[in-house]
Amino acid sequence: MPELAAAAAGLGVAVAVLTLAERAVPPALNRLLRRLAEREAALAAAAELGWLDLASLTALQATALVVGFLFEFALTGLPVLGLAAGLGLAGLLRARVAARGRARRAALQDAVLEAVRLLHQLLATGAAGVPQALGELAERGPLQLREHFRRIHAAAAAGRQGEAWGQARRRVAEPLFDLLAAAVALQRSGGAELGPLFAQLEESVAAAYDVQREAQALQVQARSAAAVILCLPLLFLGVLSALRSPYLDPYHDAGGQLFLALMLAVMGMSYLWMRRLLRLPEPPRLRFHD
C-alpha cells in the first residue's frame, strides 16, 4: 500500500508540474498529445452517445485503469500486473466505444447507399426531377439522412443549396455522400442525367462495402484471438495468486518484476503492431468546391 500511495503522489505531482509549466512541454510532445486528444474526441463523437465526449471518455478510461490496477494488485500483489490489468480494462472500454462507432458508421454507409438507390429509382421513372427527388428523400428517405436532406431541400428554395450540401458533407463524412453531392452540383450547373451514374454507383459501391465488411469481420476474428492470448498471462497469474501458489514467488523480487514488465510490454507492443497490420485503408474523402 505505501508503494501505491507513493505512486499516486508521484503521478499527481507530475500532472501538476505539467499543468503549471505547459510552456515547458516540448512542442513534439504537445503535438502528439493534441493529436491523441483529437483522436479520442473523434472516437467519442462517432459513438453518438449524447453524454460521451472527450472529457467523459478520458475520465471513464482513467477510472477503468485505476479499478483494473487495484483489483489485480489486490489479487496478486504485483504492481506490474496491476498496471497491465488496468491498461487492459481501459483498452476494453475503448474497444467497446470504437465498436459502437464502427456500427454507427456501417449504418450510415448503408443509409447513403439507400439514398442513392432511392434517387436512382425516382429519377429513372422520369416523373421526378432532382429537386423533387431530394424532397422525397427528406420525407421518406433513410432515417439517418432525412434531417440533412430536409435542410438541403429547404436551402434549395432559398438558393443556398451548395452551402447546405457542404454542411451535410461535413457532418456525414462519407466518400459516397461526397460523390453524390458532387454529382448533384455538376448536374445543377450542367443539367446532366444522374440516373446512369447512380445505377453504376449503386452496384460498385455496394460490392465494395461488402468486401470491406467481410475484411473487417476477418480482422475482428484475428484481433480477438490476439486479445484472448494477451489476457491469458493475467488470468494465469491471477488464478495462481488467488490459490496462494508458491510458484509465483520469483515474481515478487525486483528481477522477477522487471522480467514480467518486459514480457508484458513486448506483448502489448506486439498487440498494437498486430492492430496496425490489420488496419484497412480508409477510402479517401472526395474534396471539391460546392
Place this chain on the structure above:
Amino acid sequence: MTEVAWLAALCAGAGAGCAAAAATAAGGSSEAEHWLERRGRARTSAPSPRPENRHHAVLDWVLGSARRRRERLQTELVPLLELLSLELGAGQTALSGLAAVCSRLEGPLARDLRRLQLMSQVAGSAPFEARLEAYADRLQLPAVASLASVLHASRDYGAGALPGVRALAADLRRAQRRQLIALSRRALNQVLAPAAFGILLPFLGILLFPALSTLSRSLR
C-alpha cells in the same frame, strides 16, 4: 571489444531501418512527401531526364512515397471518371467535361490535369491527350494512360468517350475491390509473426520464468 562493435553496428543498422520505416509510414505532411510533391509538380511542367533523377528514383523507392502518391492518384481517378461520365452524358465534349470536373475537384490529380489542360492550350504545344499519356507514363499510371487512349480515340475518330470512361471507372472500382481483398488476406498472414514471437513467446516466458529461476537457484 568485437562484441561491442558488433552491437554498435547492429544498433546503427536497426536505427537506420527504423528511421526508413518511420519515414515510409509518415503521412502526407512529411518533408519528404512535400519534396516529392514539389518535384512531381516540377516534372509535370518540365520533364528532365537528368542524371540526378536516378538518385531521386532510389530515394522514391526507399521512402515508398512514389507508390503512395500513385495509389492516391489512382484512388482519386475513380470519382473523377464517374463525374466525367456524368458530364459526357449531359452532352459535353470529353475535354470540356474533364475541364468542368477538374475545376470542381480538389486534389493532386485534378490539379495536375488542370495544369496539363492549361499547358495544352498554348499555341503550338502538344495536345492534351499526348501530355496525359506522357504524364501516365512518367507516374506509371496505366489507368490514366487508358483515359488518354479513350480521349485520343474520341478526338481522332469521333468515337463516343462515354462508354469507355464508364467502363474504365467500373474496372477501377473492381480493381480496388480486388486490392482490398488481397490486402485483408495478406494482413491475416502478416499478423502471424507478431502473434507467434511477440505474444506467444513472452507468454511462455512468463509461464516458465518461475520454474527456470528456481531451477537455476537450486543448481547454484
